[in-house]
Amino acid sequence: MTRTPPPPYTPRPLLIDDLLDGLLEQPLVRTGTPAAFDVAAALRRLSTDAATAPARPGDNDLDRATKATARLNAVCRAAITTPAAALHIERISDSPPTPPDKNSPHPEAPPDVEGLFIYGCLLHLADHPESAKFWWQIAAGSEHGVAAHCLHLHHLTLGEIRDAAHWAHQLTEADKDAVHRLLTAPLIPATPTSGLEMAIERIAETGDDDVIVGQPDRALAHHLRQLTHP
Template identity: 40%
Template sequence: MPRSIDDYLDQAFLPDTVTDADLDALHREIVRDVTATLMFGARPAPEGHYPTALGNAEAALTALSTELIQSTDAAEHLARIADAPSDADGALHFACILSLAQEPDSALWWWQFAAGAGNATAAYCLHLHHLLRGELRDADHWAHQALDLDSDLHLTPATPGPARRLDHPVLALREAVERLKVEELAGAPFHHPDHRLADQIEELVDAC
């Protein structure tokens, strides 16, 4: 059975066995798990394995990113961001590709740009991104931003229908991202979108 909060507290009061750092880590773990339960609900897991905030956030972010890049208008959005870096929907889709290709720092920049331009879905992606990293204050901030931008936004993405889940990392997407122009911005990689990626997106998704 999962350990209860009382179990954690009993352990915490054992003399000379738990440091202040251990207690801080324990507190963060409890907060993460409670937050995950409140936001995502309890989910079934294999025997001996229990859902965590990290696992739930990663699954939700992967599912949402996959759904977006598999959409029929993904190529159009990517073409627009290649022409006009100010296009919020294009920035959202490009960030999702970067995330699936395991370029989270670059994805973070593009999600922030899209959210700053008023895209609620990008703000929700940022919420999941920070929740995945255990950065609960930032995750909470972006959850509120997402709802402020769109009060009808569902914080738990619908389970994908017939769309096929992509493996993570996605080799085809990874290779396509690796050939993009990259520069360093504030110490992190910054990928530039281009038309070739827009032209290949359907092929890349099918190859995964």
């Protein structure tokens, strides 16, 4: 009886969540790490290992989406507990982002891009995924790498591999390091407080758009400050 030979192994495409899985299992920053430690070289080694390693039995679409959901939640929970999170939300509540006018002799000042990213994280945790994607896209368009990573994970959770790969390709080594630092931050709450959720729902109900939750306000910044400065 002649056995059919197995098909040749084709390396699966590297996605940024594969790289960060390796980073979390083998953190780059440890007590006693020499100052000359080459972070970029370590990232390249992890990238190569992930690209050439055989696919694991659990590497299917559902498993990938589940991991992406957990990672996205972790990133968002870490982002909203940074010490300056409330200040960033306050800034974009006072100065909403406006599309740039190339013909204007006095262009608008750039928005607080970090605030746009954090607001997207708040909306994601409050179960407004389309609104979160909208605000992350504005932040990513201003070269906010962690917002681009959130978009990558968002599309992975929906099984939208092409869109996920697009955002993964936008990331630099510095962006990947920023995601790693955020994920290894010591304070990550389980969920937003009820006050935050109520503030977001109030904004959603009073806005003009039936789909996208609009600009935050100072009340939301106040509730977020209570979370980050108990």
